[in-house]
Amino acid sequence: MGTPTTVELQRKLCEIEQARYCLLAPSGLAAISMTDLALLQVGDVVAIPDNAYAPNRELAHGLLTRLGIDYWVYDPMRPVVFPERTRLVWLEAPGSVTLEMPDLPALIQAAKAVGAWTAIDNTWSAGLAYQPFSHGIDISLQALTKYQSGGADVLMGAVLTQDHDLHLKLKYAHMRLGLGVGADDAWLVLRGLPTLRLRYEQHDRVTRALAQWMKTLPVFEQVLHPALPDSPGHEYWQRDFSAAGGLVSVVFAAEVGQARVDGFVDALQVFRIGYSWGGPVSLALPYDPATLRRHGAWQPGQSLVRFCIGLESFEDLRADIEQALESAGLSRFSPPLRSGT
Numbered sequence: 458m459g460t461p462t463t464v465e466l467q468r469k470l471c472e473i474e475q476a477r478y479c480l481l482a483p484s485g486l487a488a489i490s491m492t493d494l495a496l497l498q499v500g501d502v503v504a505i506p507d508n509a510y511a512p513n514r515e516l517a518h519g520l521l522t523r524l525g526i527d528y529w530v531y532d533p534m535r536p537v538v539f540p541e542r543t544r545l546v547w548l549e550a551p552g553s554v555t556l557e558m559p560d561l562p563a564l565i566q567a568a569k570a571v572g573a574w575t576a577i578d579n580t581w582s583a584g585l586a587y588q589p590f591s592h593g594i595d596i597s598l599q600a601l602t603k604y605q606s607g608g609a610d611v612l613m614g615a616v617l618t619q620d621h622d623l624h625l626k627l628k629y630a631h632m633r634l635g636l637g638v639g640a641d642d643a644w645l646v647l648r649g650l651p652t653l654r655l656r657y658e659q660h661d662r663v664t665r666a667l668a669q670w671m672k673t674l675p676v677f678e679q680v681l682h683p684a685l686p687d688s689p690g691h692e693y694w695q696r697d698f699s700a701a702g703g704l705v706s707v708v709f710a711a712e713v714g715q716a717r718v719d720g721f722v723d724a725l726q727v728f729r730i731g732y733s734w735g736g737p738v739s740l741a742l743p744y745d746p747a748t749l750r751r752h753g754a755w756q757p758g759q760s761l762v763r764f765c766i767g768l769e770s771f772e773d774l775r776a777d778i779e780q781a782l783e784s785a786g787l788s789r790f791s792p793p794l795r796s797g798t
């Protein structure tokens with residue numbers, strides 16, 4: 458049920474997001490699965506955006522369908538009508554790897570039109586850059602593993618709500634599934650909270666500076682970061698968010714080829730290779746976007762690298778990317794002329 462340490466962490470997380478209730482789970486993914494299992498039953502549909510954190514969809518595909526719960530993958534960048542049986546709509550802003558920013562008010566309205574609950578994976582904003590409850594969202598989910606911990610050394614998730622009945626449904630699932638967290642882990646997250654805002658602002662500042670600089674390099678066909686005016690959904694980010702976090706992705710021209718992209722990632726020295734984010738050390742990870750998505754105009758052969766920016770200086774990170782491009786033979790790459798350009 459909890460300890461004084463976990464209750465204190467819950468209280469502080471509620472304060473950050475203006476929530477009334479908070480439940481802690483042993484990981485961000487456990488918080489997602491707890492939400493699904495608390496709210497869905499046979500015959501229901503759960504709607505998941507195409508660009509969501511991938512294990513959310515894998516959970517639906519690999520486990521929920523066996524329990525008679527269907528999932529429906531939607532393109533978050535287009536107007537959507539949810540199926541009638543939709544009980545829960547997951548939102549994520551921006552998409553986990555490709556960083557498109559959806560029109561959240563339109564999606565919230567579409568979910569309400571079929572009487573579905575809305576749950577936002579609000580990890581990217583840390584609850585600082587976006588306040589879900591003032592926009593009518595029912596549930597906010599945080600992977601505390603990321604910014605709140607800040608140390609890249611603890612796994613934890615949180616589910617936050619304002620509605621009492623909804624909280625009770627989640628709380629019973631939390632109890633019955635046995636998703637309690639250890640007090641030592643909660644203490645580690647508590648220790649990160651006083652510096653959360655400062656760290657978030659630093660991640661944001663350096664990431665934006667790197668994104669702007671990377672846009673000037675011809676080897677990157679596209680730089681994806683919601684604060685860049687030509688990044689998908691930039692206008693929605695500008696309207697709804699007050700800051701931008703520490704993720705930036707780059708798309709390499711297909712002519713570069715996966716081998717040279719891998720060579721680039723291997724040659725990075727300051728960046729490590731890794732999935733997580735929100736910690737002190739910058740991470741990079743290559744992806745093949747065409748295999749990630751059902752929707753969207755990704756070309757086969759295009760490679761994407763997602764960078765999560767840690768707490769190093771802009772100059773060190775820029776120098777590292779420069780030397781890695783040089784070492785992969787990409788520093789003087791010029792894109793081939795395409796028809797229509």
Ligand SMILES: *Cc1c(COP(=O)(O)O)cnc(C)c1O
Pocket residue numbers: 483484485486487510553578580581600601602603612613614733
């Ligand atoms: C990391 C992450 C999760 C899951 O968190 P874990 O604690 O690693 O299970 C969920 N959603 C998003 C957007 C994430 O980045």
